[in-house]
Amino acid sequence: MxxxxxxxxxxxxxxxxxxxxxxxxxxxxxxxxxxxxxxxxxxxxxxxxxxxxxxxxxxxxxxxxxxxxxxxxxxxxxxxxxxxxxxxxxxxxxxxxxxxxxxxxxxxxxxxxxxxxxxxxxxxxxxxxxxxxxxxxxxRRGFPYGGIEFTPAPGADLLLVGDETAVPAILTVLEQLPDDARGTAFVEVPVAGDIQDVRRPAGVDVVWLAREGDELGVGLHDAVVAHLGIPGAQVEVAPDEVDPDLWETPFYSSSGEQVAGEITGSEGTYAWIAGESKVVTGLRRHLVNELGFDRSRVAFMGYWRRGVAMKS
CATH class of the missing domain: 2.40.30.10 (Translation factors)
Known part of the structure; x- marks a missing residue:
């Protein structure tokens, strides 16, 4: 048929x-x-x-x-x-x-x-x-499709991080959170004129960071590591270490790593980070390698890679 x-x-x-x-x-x-x-x-x-x-x-x-x-x-x-x-x-x-x-x-x-x-x-x-x-x-209604990576455990503290390419996703997530949600969203945009109003629970803060000509991702990186209690932490990410298809979630790994396959517990922080792949790679190393975030509580997504054409 x-x-x-x-x-x-x-x-x-x-x-x-x-x-x-x-x-x-x-x-x-x-x-x-x-x-x-x-x-x-x-x-x-x-x-x-x-x-x-x-x-x-x-x-x-x-x-x-x-x-x-x-x-x-x-x-x-x-x-x-x-x-x-x-x-x-x-x-x-x-x-x-x-x-x-x-x-x-x-x-x-x-x-x-x-x-x-x-x-x-x-x-x-x-x-x-x-x-x-x-x-x-x-x-299509009634059929599995996928495409939703925001999967925190109920009651988890939320950390959402992204550049301008992740703004639509972050703002949409914020608007649909339950009223008792708590956490912080860090959003980097090219200029202050890109800052937008967004509905969100009272317990969720939104920190807008306007580059205004500064290097992509630097202000975002510094704000996030300070929030995580490791201010000034730096990590070198060589160009050949960046996977332009970076996609690491509890249910999928672009690098072939073993995945958790489930979301566990409600204690601690759930992190959702998306944007330019090199910036996301650096933040991933801080969270996973330095702070020991469990793979079941993080989603790292390279929405784009500067200088590399996305696959059509």
Missing amino acids: TVTASALPMLLADVEVVSVERLTPTFVRVELGGPALADFGVDGPRYDQRIKLIFPDPETGGMTSTEGADESWWATWLERPATERGHMRTYTIRDVRGSGARTTFVVDMVLHLEGDLVGPGSTWASRAAPGDRIVLLAP
Whole structure:
């Protein structure tokens, strides 16, 4: 039996840009809609739920089609050159609006438009306008999908850390925490104009750090190690020690390490850290090697690697 796009275990849909809003100097908010989003659904809070967006090739305009897609679509898509199929990138669902066929996804996109930071996502977001079309992959109600890495034990102290690429995930997590949650979020952004208001429990502090031209991740690193009680701690991370695909959670290890496979206990701190891979690698070494954080209580995710093109 052939499984078509409408019956795949995930949403594979052609959607339309409903609205575009320049939130801050670095962030553009894009609202995406289409009848297929009526079938979106996850069990429990969305937290840092990831989805995939497939952008047209910036040079050729080449774009994938969902017409006639079946269970072989992924292999078929990979076989085509990027100039024809477009480029896939990962984003967080910032909000879900409406219901049924009028369901829309809100996606906040970072504009990295200088030097080696430029990518197909930023390029597309900088030009997006209502009526533009794009392809997305997202969870379908009633089917396993994954894509949520924020999995603390109930009652754990929370430590959330990220640069601008993690802002949508961190803010979405904060808005969905239970009222009795406690912890601290450290968020680094390019400029003070990127600081955003966010709903959060009274017991959770948010520390915004604006680089204002300083080196990426330095202020974030220093603030986090001071918070952890090891102020001034430094760690050297050589370029060849950085895994551009860094992804270490209680349930998966990009390096092949043994994983915990479960979340244990409610005492102590649960850490969720995402952003540029070298910065995340340095913080991981402090938490795991120096402070002895248990693998079941940490999630380290390299959302991007400076100077390295992400895989499409």
